[in-house]
Amino acid sequence: TTLPDPNEQVRLNKYMANAGLCSRREADEFILQGLIKVNGEVVTELGTKISHSDVVEYDEKVVTLEKKCYILLNKPKDCVTTSDDPNGRLTVMDLVKGACNERIYPVGRLDRNTTGVLLLTNDGDLASKLTHPKFVKKKIYHVWTDHDITEDDMQRIADGIELEDGPIHADAISYATDTDRNQAGIEIHSGRNRIVRRIFESLGYHVTKLDRVYFAGLTKKNLPRGRWRYLTQEEVNYLKMGSFE
Template sequence: MLNKPKDTVTTARDPEGRRTVIDIVKNACPQRLYPVGRLDRNTTGLLLLTNDGELAKKLTHPSFEAKKIYHVFLDKKLTPEDLETIASGVELEDGTIKPDAINYVDPKDLKQAGIEIHSGRNRVVRRIFEHLGYKVEKLDRVYYAGLTKKNLPRGKWRLLSDREVMYLKAGLSK
């Protein structure tokens, strides 16, 4: 589990020479690790890496419906009307997206929202808000498939416990 920092690409190698998530975890284990899914270069937060190809494939397959929660920081206040529009579903160029949940993180700061989705579509959280005229200034994934990044500082990683691995694998037997 990595709390991915900004300006890091979610790939094993980058032809442009940018820092990758693999660079950060290079001494984690002797096996070759692969990112589970992707986070944009400027999106921070929880990213899983594994040497178990079957687990990675299942966690990223749409049928697994891995729940993801993002903390979104916007350039302006999210209106209650737009919050409701997003909750009801937004029509994007690749189809309708309806989050599982959305709300303000803090009722006193309407520039921050929490959104829960299970879609794995490319840049979907950013595109939802951009569709309604907002600029996402910061995007942080705080939850993925039952795991949180609690107590894991940005740019740091830790091995999953046996219990966490069993939890992830048990969730695959749906």
């Protein structure tokens, strides 16, 4: 990576997000709460600019810019999307151990038994962009149910159904194969918890398998379940530009 120009000025909140500490919005909160020092002085002014020679501290610790790390994991079943699990279950962090020295985090969650595309990174700015309700990104799931899905129900899901936390509709839904009516592909933008399972359960289906095949332009093509790879520079640029749905 190229070293930053020492004289270049950058906003304090952006510097903190770039350091993988938090999102810019959270950085602003920390600044307002007087938790950030620059060169030993508390700074509470939003929009403060600093240069790379300045020393930024949060919680008495110096904030340093980390190398950015972006990992795509094809999450297996029976594995939790948390950084650590008090019950000692397998976590996604166990699977990407050794991928990079930086402390990375999963972007969004997948249920323990949901498989598929999961992004892990230390880029706080990008993570909040991908999960913020305002920018919620397209996700496509392959759903297996315990019995055939009727065409009426497929239409209902496309038109929109009412769940306890408000209405929801699929952006697109179709049968996943020509032969099996108990498999569907569903495209959805919502970031609501367990949303796909709840949609089908509300219509009397039990989801036996759920696989996320697409998230924000990333797919698990050529990536076996349980394996990970680094994002290509092209993919990172694509995500940063937000040039996908």
